Amino acid sequence: xxxxxxxxxxxxxxxxxxxxxxxxxxxxxxxxxxxxxxxxxxxxxxxxxxxxxxxxxxxxxxxxxxxxxxxxxxxxxxxxxxxxxxxxxxxxxxxxxxxxxxxxxxxxxxxxxxxxxxxxxxxxxxxxxxxxxxxxxxxxxxxxxxxxxxxxxxxxxxxxxxxxxxxxxxxxxxxxxxxxxxxxxxxxxxxxxxxxxxxxxxxxxxxxxxxxxxxxxxxxxxxxxxxxxxxxxxxxxxxxxxxxxxxxxxxxxxxxxxxxxxxxxxxxxxxxxxxxxxxxxxxxxxxxxxxxxxxxxxxxxxxxxxxxxxxxxxxxxxxxxxxx
Numbered sequence: 001x002x003x004x005x006x007x008x009x010x011x012x013x014x015x016x017x018x019x020x021x022x023x024x025x026x027x028x029x030x031x032x033x034x035x036x037x038x039x040x041x042x043x044x045x046x047x048x049x050x051x052x053x054x055x056x057x058x059x060x061x062x063x064x065x066x067x068x069x070x071x072x073x074x075x076x077x078x079x080x081x082x083x084x085x086x087x088x089x090x091x092x093x094x095x096x097x098x099x100x101x102x103x104x105x106x107x108x109x110x111x112x113x114x115x116x117x118x119x120x121x122x123x124x125x126x127x128x129x130x131x132x133x134x135x136x137x138x139x140x141x142x143x144x145x146x147x148x149x150x151x152x153x154x155x156x157x158x159x160x161x162x163x164x165x166x167x168x169x170x171x172x173x174x175x176x177x178x179x180x181x182x183x184x185x186x187x188x189x190x191x192x193x194x195x196x197x198x199x200x201x202x203x204x205x206x207x208x209x210x211x212x213x214x215x216x217x218x219x220x221x222x223x224x225x226x227x228x229x230x231x232x233x234x235x236x237x238x239x240x241x242x243x244x245x246x247x248x249x250x251x252x253x254x255x256x257x258x259x260x261x262x263x264x265x266x267x268x269x270x271x272x273x274x275x276x277x278x279x280x281x282x283x284x285x286x287x288x289x290x291x292x293x294x295x296x297x298x299x300x301x302x303x304x305x306x307x308x309x310x311x312x313x314x315x316x317x318x319x320x321x322x323x324x
Contacts, residue, residue, distance in 0.1 A: 059105030
């Protein structure tokens, strides 16, 4: 299995900055620094699949605490046994995500590895080229490794990803294009253009394109457009007006409605979140994710419990998080 550091052959390439992607734009103001290491408006959401926008961590905290690497190991456990941390740490996970950081706190690379029956079945490596621009974009190189099985690829992963390249930048919007599908990802950075008629007249999006109101660091809504003004596959993010911390994330996908409620301690550190699923006004199921905080209030364990309408636990998965 090729190691992450095989990308050393690109050293001469990545030494150059992504200056062509770092132009300034006068968009919506970015949120103030949060005391939490994860940006909960994008962390553990579909925004993690947008690999070209590595904004899931608070760079200033990563840099201040001299963190070089974060590892997330995902385990599935029996309902009767939530699994002791010491025991789970010695077992082979279902999935491992490794994040490698520069001294300034920005991501320089990632490695996602997948296992089945305690055997590695494949992995994918990512290497970022230079620094992020003001919207959080950074060019990235991806390399899939499938020495264990010919069936392993982006589509078969539990975590399919997409890579974008910059296409156009104006004072009204930013446009990026999916390198595989050719579909557009638009960011409308100014609130006065957030109306459906403005979006249609300025962007002319197809039903395959995605529109984000806000920016990658601070999205308010992400959706697709049908028949010019009808929104579909809508995701909305709500923030506290005083603290500007995310409170709820909603996803509408007919006939279901998904709601995430994020919980905080009195000092502003995330202690967990609850993902509820509804059909109409009827509650169907929920996943309660409890965060165990360790040193410097960084999460070291996240327990995800799936419950039905009778509060019966149907499945448990646990993430163990390590910092180096």
